[in-house]
Structure formats: C-alpha cells, structure tokens
Amino acid sequence: MTEWFQSTWMGPALGWFVSTTILILMIALPLMLAVAMIIYADRKIWAAMALRRGPNVVGPLGLLQSFADGLKVMLQETIIPSAANRGLFLLAPIITFTVALIVWAVIPFGEGMVLADINVGLLYLLAASSLGVYGVIISGWASNSKYPFYSALRAAAQMVSYEVSIGFVLISVVLWADSFNLSTIVLAQQAHVFGFLNGFGFNPLLFPMAVVFLISALAETARAPFDLTEAESELVAGYQTEYSSMSFALFWLGEYANVLLMCALNAILFWGGWLPPVDWAPLYAVPGIIWFFAKILIFFFVFSWIKATVPRYRYDQLMRLGWKIFLPISLIWVFLVSGYLMLTRYGA
Amino acid sequence: MIQAFAFYLFAAVVILSGALTVLSRNPVHSVLWLILAFFNAAGLMVLVGAEFIAMLLVIVYVGAVAVLFLFVVMMLDIDFAELRSGFVRYGFFGLLVALVLAAEMIIAGGAWSAGSLELSQRAAPTSGDLPNIEAMGALIYSKYLYIFEAAGLVLLVAMIGAIVLTHRERKDVRPQNISDQVRRRPQDAVRNVVQPVGQGVEL
Numbered sequence: 217m218t219e220w221f222q223s224t225w226m227g228p229a230l231g232w233f234v235s236t237t238i239l240i241l242m243i244a245l246p247l248m249l250a251v252a253m254i255i256y257a258d259r260k261i262w263a264a265m266a267l268r269r270g271p272n273v274v275g276p277l278g279l280l281q282s283f284a285d286g287l288k289v290m291l292q293e294t295i296i297p298s299a300a301n302r303g304l305f306l307l308a309p310i311i312t313f314t315v316a317l318i319v320w321a322v323i324p325f326g327e328g329m330v331l332a333d334i335n336v337g338l339l340y341l342l343a344a345s346s347l348g349v350y351g352v353i354i355s356g357w358a359s360n361s362k363y364p365f366y367s368a369l370r371a372a373a374q375m376v377s378y379e380v381s382i383g384f385v386l387i388s389v390v391l392w393a394d395s396f397n398l399s400t401i402v403l404a405q406q407a408h409v410f411g412f413l414n415g416f417g418f419n420p421l422l423f424p425m426a427v428v429f430l431i432s433a434l435a436e437t438a439r440a441p442f443d444l445t446e447a448e449s450e451l452v453a454g455y456q457t458e459y460s461s462m463s464f465a466l467f468w469l470g471e472y473a474n475v476l477l478m479c480a481l482n483a484i485l486f487w488g489g490w491l492p493p494v495d496w497a498p499l500y501a502v503p504g505i506i507w508f509f510a511k512i513l514i515f516f517f518v519f520s521w522i523k524a525t526v527p528r529y530r531y532d533q534l535m536r537l538g539w540k541i542f543l544p545i546s547l548i549w550v551f552l553v554s555g556y557l558m559l560t561r562y563g564a
Numbered sequence: 565m566i567q568a569f570a571f572y573l574f575a576a577v578v579i580l581s582g583a584l585t586v587l588s589r590n591p592v593h594s595v596l597w598l599i600l601a602f603f604n605a606a607g608l609m610v611l612v613g614a615e616f617i618a619m620l621l622v623i624v625y626v627g628a629v630a631v632l633f634l635f636v637v638m639m640l641d642i643d644f645a646e647l648r649s650g651f652v653r654y655g656f657f658g659l660l661v662a663l664v665l666a667a668e669m670i671i672a673g674g675a676w677s678a679g680s681l682e683l684s685q686r687a688a689p690t691s692g693d694l695p696n697i698e699a700m701g702a703l704i705y706s707k708y709l710y711i712f713e714a715a716g717l718v719l720l721v722a723m724i725g726a727i728v729l730t731h732r733e734r735k736d737v738r739p740q741n742i743s744d745q746v747r748r749r750p751q752d753a754v755r756n757v758v759q760p761v762g763q764g765v766e767l
Contacts, residue, residue: 335615336619349627353634372631376627
C-alpha cells in the first residue's frame with residue numbers, strides 16, 4: 217500500500233505519511249469498536265455467571281449498550297476539582313489512552329500484517345506498557361485527593377513488581393524463538409511440538425511460563441483478582457475517583473485496550489498467534505487473522521471468567537506472589553530453558 | 565529533511581525539559597520533566613540506529629527508575645518556602661559543579677572534533693543490516709565477557725547490600741504463612757463433642 221501511494225502524485229515522503237496514517241486508523245478505529253464490544257461482552261459474561269441478565273435494553277440483546285454509555289459520557293460536563301493540579305489532571309487520561317493505542321503498532325495480525333515490523337518489537341511492547349503506569353500515578357497525584365493517591369501508590373508498586381516476572385517470561389520465549397521480532401516469534405512456533413502443534417504453550421518446558429504470564433498479565437492490567445488499584449470497598453474508584461465525562465472514558469477505553477493487548481500477547485507468545493493450533497494444511501484455509509481474533513476472544517473470556525469467580529487479593533499477598541513466587545520461578549525457568557537450548561541447539 | 569527535523573525536535577525537547585527539571589518549583593513536576601527528557605533521549609538513540617539502547621533506556625529508566633523516583637517524591641510534604649531558603653548557601657557549589665560539567669563537555673567536544681582514537685568505528689555503531697542486539701551480544705559475550713560478568717557481580721553485591729541494610733525483623737507482627745494455612749485440615753481445627761449439660765468443655 218505504501219508503494220502505491222508513493223507512486224501517485226504524492227511522492228515518497230507524503231505518500232509514506234498518508235499510507236501510514238491510513239494504516240494507523242485501520243488499527244485504531246476497529247480497536248475502539250472492539251473495545252466497545254468487549255466491554256459489553258465482559259458485562260454479559262459477568263452477569264451470566266452471577267445469574268443476571270446484564271445489559272439487554274439498548275439495541276437488540278443490549279448490543280448498543282457501550283455506545284449509549286459512550287454518548288452519555290461525551291455529553292457530560294468535565295469536572296476538574298478545584299484543588300487538583302489542572303494540567304497534570306487532564307494529561308493523565310491522555311497518557312493512559314495514548315499508550316494503550318501505540319503498543320498495537322507492533323502486533324502482527326497475520327503474515328506480514330503489521331504496522332511496524334521492527335526487530336526489537338517485544339522490547340518496544342515492554343517499554344510502551346511500562347509507560348502505562350504513569351497515567352495512573354499522575355492521575356492519583358494530580359487529583360489531590362486521598363483515595364486516588366493510595367491507588368496511585370498501589371499501582372506503581374504493583375506494575376513495577378509484575379513487570380519483572382513478565383520480563384523473565386519474555387526472555388525464555390525470546391531464547392526459544394531466537395528473536396525479539398513478534399512475527400518471527402509466531403513463525404518459530406509453527407509445528408513446534410511433535411512436529412504438528414503450533415505454539416510454545418504446548419511445550420512442557422514453556423507451559424509453566426505461559427501460566428505465569430497469564431497471571432502476571434492480570435496483575436499488569438489491574439484486572440480482578442488483582443484490581444487493588446480500584447478496589448471499590450476501600451478506595452471508592454481508585455485513581456479514577458475524581459474523573460468524569462470524557463476524561464473518565466479515556467481511562468476506561470485505555471484499560472480495556474490494555475486487556476485486549478494482553479490477550480493478544482498471550483496468543484502471540486504462547487499459542488501461535490495467527491497460526492491454527494494444529495499444523496494441518498486444511499486449517500490454513502481459514503485466514504490467519506480469524507485464528508488470531510479467536511485466540512484473543514478465548515483469552516478475554518478467561519479474563520472475564522476469572523473476574524466473575526475469584527475474590528480480590530490482599531495487597532501483601534499480591535506482593536508476595538510477585539516477588540516471592542513468580543520472580544524465583546521465572547528466574548529458574550530462564551536458567552532451565554537456556555540450559556536446555558544450550559544442550560540441544562548449540563551443543564554442550 | 566525529516567531526520568534533521570526529528571533530531572532538532574528531540575534535542576530541543578531534551579534540553580528544554582532538562583532545564584525545566586532544574587527550574588521547576590514543584591519536585592513532582594521536576595521528576596515528570598526528567599521523564600520527558602529520558603523519553604526524548606531514547607528518541608535520539610533511535611535516530612542514530614541504536615534501537616536496543618533506546619528501548620532499554622525507556623524500560624529501565626522511564627519504566628522503573630523514574631517510577632520509584634516519583635513514588636518517593638510524591639510522598640514528600642513539600643514546603644516551597646523551605647525549599648528556596650538555601651538558594652544562596654548552595655548557589656556557589658551549584659555554580660562550581662555547573663562550571664566543571666561545562667568544562668568537561670567542551671573538552672570532550674574538542675577531542676571528538678580533533679579526531680578520536682578509532683575513526684572508522686565512531687560513525688555507525690553496527691554495520692548496516694546486523695540488528696544491534698546481535699552486534700552487542702557478540703561483543704559483550706566474547707570480547708568483554710569478564711568485564712560484563714564483573715559488572716553483574718557488582719550489581720548483585722549492591723542488591724544484597726541494599727536488602728541487608730533495609731531489612732528488619734519485626735517481632736510484634738504475626739506474618740501469614742500460606743503453606744501452613746493450606747496444609748491445615750478440618751480435623752486439626754474442629755472437634756465435635758457431645759457434652760453433658762452442666763459441665764465445662766475441656767480445651
């Protein structure tokens with residue numbers, strides 16, 4: 217597409233700019249639509265597990281509920297508390313939302329279907345997702361209110377803690393795939409186990425890492441049972457307490473976009489991304505992007521399922537899990553994986 | 565053209581946010597300006613083709629070190645009058661440090677333009693199509709292996725030192741032992757007794 221635009225009257229520079237902008241919109245707009253639908257799905261799944269109906273009034277089966285909510289928040293007044301630090305108060309939701317969008321630049325949706333095919337893709341993801349914590353911290357501090365402030369402190373410690381174990385999990389995947397590029401990581405999973413199962417998750421040596429990653433992803437996105445940053449029984453609504461209208465909606469959208477990203481990462485790193493689960497020719501007739509979306513949806517269902525069934529952790533238990541259990545396990549696993557690869561792939 | 569534009573943009577933002585880090589009255593704003601400076605410095609690294617260093621800068625400094633900075637600074641009880649009172653007293657030393665830094669930067673710049681030790685290697689960090697993770701790995705794990713391991717050891721010692729210094733055993737709290745809790749069975753905790761009326765229970 218870039219070449220086509222560059223061959224028209226626009227020339228190389230403008231053509232590149234226009235085509236990249238269109239590609240960005242092709243990712244960002246469907247992502248926003250997906251976030252709206254996934255919020256609806258989340259509420260429906262949660263309701264079904266609690267034997268309720270969930271949203272069922274707006275549109276057929278309540279499908280338009282998220283759009284109605286979106287319209288509602290857009291028409292509301294943006295209230296800025298008088299004691300708040302104005303500039304930073306408004307900056308925080310923008311940071312959260314922007315960071316939640318920019319990480320999608322390196323996600324491969326199919327063979328070659330990626331906006332930025334950079335060779336440090338995984339590091340870019342880690343870097344961008346580590347920026348996400350600033351939205352929460354800044355909002356907590358700038359609100360000048362005690363509940364958001366507690367929430368910001370919790371979020372800072374929680375996200376930094378779980379990034380450590382996520383880092384080690386990524387290292388073991390990278391060691392096996394021999395690359396930081398996400399497309400290469402997906403292709404390395406083709407026929408990975410017994411010559412026909414696509415996915416590092418089927419590998420007994422990497423499966424524990426897939427589990428650690430799934431749980432760390434819950435903690436990283438502050439989803440239940442690790443949603444201590446917005447524990448309503450203690451902190452009202454956490455860092456979002458003072459926010460209203462669109463500034464609240466940006467947090468909301470950013471949060472769900474991050475949840476979708478973590479589901480996508482689970483699919484890419486451990487369950488073969490756009491590849492079908494089994495390396496069997498007829499399955500490749502289904503477009504890769506459908507396999508990828510199906511995997512994202514399965515993981516999203518798991519996220520909702522956990523939210524509906526598991527009680528919230530206590531803060532010291534959360535820290536214990538991160539530092540005393542996941543960190544040693546993932547560290548030992550990096551050692552095991554690199555030792556195994558050293559023996560089999562590179563010779564003793 | 566776009567490269568030059570990007571360079572001047574990143575460089576200007578680095579310098580501006582660096583200056584604002586020093587000039588901001590509110591320490592939290594200072595840390596946030598510092599983070600912006602880190603971030604734009606990472607942009608400069610990408611421009612010279614060192615994308616691995618750029619990502620590390622963002623992950624380590626922006627994503628972890630600065631978060632902890634912010635964490636500490638946010639909890640300070642800031643008294644602005646108090647903050648500015650020592651200006652004259654520390655002003656002289658501040659000026660001295662600034663002069664030393666400026667002199668060192670001028671000397672470094674002069675040495676650079678006079679032609680450095682290995683002219684051929686200073687332009688491009690890696691040769692063209694080799695990803696710079698691989699280039700660095702090949703260098704660190706072969707030529708500089710012992711220095712690299714020594715650096716790791718120093719960090720390990722520093723880490724253990726920090727843990728030893730800050731660790732304190734508290735006798736007045738009862739820590740939760742999760743494996744004890746999981747191992748506990750109903751028959752260890754509950755006893756059913758049929759007790760005649762008028763007699764106490766033996767505990």
